[in-house]
Amino acid sequence: MAHISRTYGRVLIISSYRRGAIIAGTRKRSKHARCQAVDFKVKGNQRAAVRWLQSQPLEVITYSGAMHHIHIAVGSYKGHHRVDGRGRRKRR
Secondary structure: OHHHHHHHEEEEEEEOOOOOOEOOOOOOEOOOOOOOEEEEEEEEOHHHHHHHHHOOOOEEEEEOOOOOOEEEEOOOOOEEEEEOOOOOEEOO
16 A cells, blocks of 8 residues: 555555455455455556556456445455446456
8 A cells, every 4th residue: 555655646545354244245254354355545546556456466356436446355366357336347
């Protein structure tokens, strides 16, 4: 987060650790519940920040619509995708 803030603009944390969080529509524990994920916005060059994040060994999800934030996580899944305002994956 420090690199993103210095390079791309102020970081606004939306969500980090959430005790007992589950993935919507499932019974699986969220990476937020395991301190492995954070959701945030960049008040600056968010697109460039996303490009840099995608070069890192992280799960990177970008949300559009009303949420319009970035989700990053560590763990077993590594990849990048975009999600629309209804929580559905968008085609690239």
